[in-house]
Amino acid sequence: GENVEQHPSTLSVQEGDSAVIKCTYSDSASNYFPWYKQELGKRPQLIIDIRSNVGEKKDQRIAVTLNKTAKHFSLHITETQPEDSAVYFCAAKKGDTGRRALTFGSGTRLQVQP
Amino acid sequence: DAGVTQSPTHLIKTRGQQVTLRCSPKSGHDTVSWYQQALGQGPQFIFQYYEEEERQRGNFPDRFSGHQFPNYSSELNVNALLLGDSALYLCASSLSGEQYFGPGTRLTVT
Numbered sequence: 001g002e003n004v005e006q007h008p009s010t011l012s013v014q015e016g017d018s019a020v021i022k023c024t025y026s027d028s029a030s031n032y033f034p035w036y037k038q039e040l041g042k043r044p045q046l047i048i049d050i051r052s053n054v055g056e057k058k059d060q061r062i063a064v065t066l067n068k069t070a071k072h073f074s075l076h077i078t079e080t081q082p083e084d085s086a087v088y089f090c091a092a093k094k095g096d097t098g099r100r101a102l103t104f105g106s107g108t109r110l111q112v113q114p
Numbered sequence: 115d116a117g118v119t120q121s122p123t124h125l126i127k128t129r130g131q132q133v134t135l136r137c138s139p140k141s142g143h144d145t146v147s148w149y150q151q152a153l154g155q156g157p158q159f160i161f162q163y164y165e166e167e168e169r170q171r172g173n174f175p176d177r178f179s180g181h182q183f184p185n186y187s188s189e190l191n192v193n194a195l196l197l198g199d200s201a202l203y204l205c206a207s208s209l210s211g212e213q214y215f216g217p218g219t220r221l222t223v224t
Binding site for chain 2: 103
């Protein structure tokens with residue numbers, strides 16, 4: 001089955017700096033890659049996603065890049081703010097519908113120092 | 115428009131007992147997936163329901179079972195609880211590619 005590895009496990013940055021979180025996946029058939037943000041005691045919230053027919057996607061301060069050949073994808077957060085502090089999870093899935101399981105990485109705890 | 119809801123919020127059970135967790139999907143969503151999130155880890159897929167049948171299953175024992183009702187809501191049942199079943203149980207609903215999570219049920223087994 002699919003295996004998703006995520007690095008680093010913890011990341012501390014100064015407010016205003018950029019943060020990058022990287023994930024690799026094993027199943028070349030995976031074609032949907034979402035990123036979730038989970039604040040302490042709360043539900044994972046979808047913040048951005050990318051499909052395999054696209055190499056990059058941006059939404060304000062957040063961007064995701066995908067390298068299908070190398071089977072890795074990354075989350076980039078620019079101009080970090082204290083409210084960006086949370087645990088971030090990458091995930092991978094096959095298929096274009098919601099009828100497939102997500103395989104999650106182990107998470108990255110991001111701390112933004114004011 | 116209500117998002118994904120789950121009940122109860124918290125639950126404390128004793129080893130060997132049975133538990134039922136409930137999930138109502140986001141309006142318009144017909145597929146419900148259940149995940150187990152142990153402390154400090156990413157969610158692990160348990161199983162998925164649509165059209166009232168289990169369609170996919172992760173690497174979980176038969177003690178974990180579920181059901182989906184005609185209104186798309188779903189239940190997760192766990193029998194013969196073990197200490198290791200203590201976790202946050204998340205329900206996610208979907209229609210297209212995106213899965214939206216509920217707030218979860220925190221299960222503690224003592």
